[in-house]
Amino acid sequence: MKLSLKLIAAIGLGGLSSVSAQTKLNLTGIVAHAETGKVYLQKFSNKMFTTIDSSQINNGKFSFATAVELPELYGLTFDQNKNPLYVFLDNKATTVNLDSVKYYRSSTVSGSVAQDLFNQYRKTKSVKIEDFIKENPSSIVSAYVLYREWSYRLTPAEIEQNIANLDRTLDKTPYVQVLKGLVPVLKSVQPGNRALDFELPDANGKNVKLSDHFGKYLLVDFWASWCPPCRAENPNVVKLFQKYKSKGFDVFGVSLDKSKENWLKAIKDDHLDWTQVSDLQFWNSAGAKIYGVMAIPANVLIDPNGVIIARNLYGADLEKKLEEIFSAK
Structure with a gap:
């Protein structure tokens, strides 16, 4: 069973701490099949989502004006114990139609350029990370995808090359910071090296x-x-x-x-x-x-x-x- 052919649960190296400036969200939403309740806004860090705010659903609608780091990946959920809807937020006004019945499968996000690119990436089954980065070198999505979905498939040299292809404005993002730290770690545990003790x-x-x-x-x-x-x-x-x-x-x-x-x-x-x-x-x-x-x-x-x-x-x-x-x- 080849690594590239099997399902994989992604795992992080360490905590991600964002260095972006705080910007107030312009995020509104409509909830299908739910007039009341709460929607939780969650921040992605180290392959986990942590709740940072909540919004009461009134007449099937909710909104967030929370000051957050942008652009960045966030999650929206009704249940803090379940995986959220992944939403890339940028400084654009964003609207979410949140499906409460089919566990987000019919949910849609409009207004976010980063989310549109992320959706495009997920629909392109044969995409190569080097090509995706070259076409979108300055997008937070490129840095995220390299970190989350490709780092475990690549050699240290390939990770370094893909980082080099990213725009330098992404260097201080948590994803690139973790990847830069990952390279020497991977080099130290390649075949031929003595196994590190713990x-x-x-x-x-x-x-x-x-x-x-x-x-x-x-x-x-x-x-x-x-x-x-x-x-x-x-x-x-x-x-x-x-x-x-x-x-x-x-x-x-x-x-x-x-x-x-x-x-x-x-x-x-x-x-x-x-x-x-x-x-x-x-x-x-x-x-x-x-x-x-x-x-x-x-x-x-x-x-x-x-x-x-x-x-x-x-x-x-x-x-x-x-x-x-x-x-x-």
């Missing part, structure tokens, strides 16, 4: 070092209970673990969960019978930051000497690599 609590709260498990071929598996692609890949890892564990293969699971209960349940349900660690910091997992993990599932294959020999192998690709290793032995 220490995190296991399921019993005992701190465990990654290096304590060196000496075998070790798959460092970054995953989470809430990540459907991770859960879909788990049976393959279980199968390979059972096949090769007696020959010198081990797995070291690093969970990006935030709920210990959900984490432990997933371990049991998926039969993950190897060492599992997590600081329960969700997107801010210390282990994920050290290895430049921008999406999960992600993994690193380490040889018995503690040297990285491969990254992000899944399904048949991981099976083939392990077969090569252990048939040669």
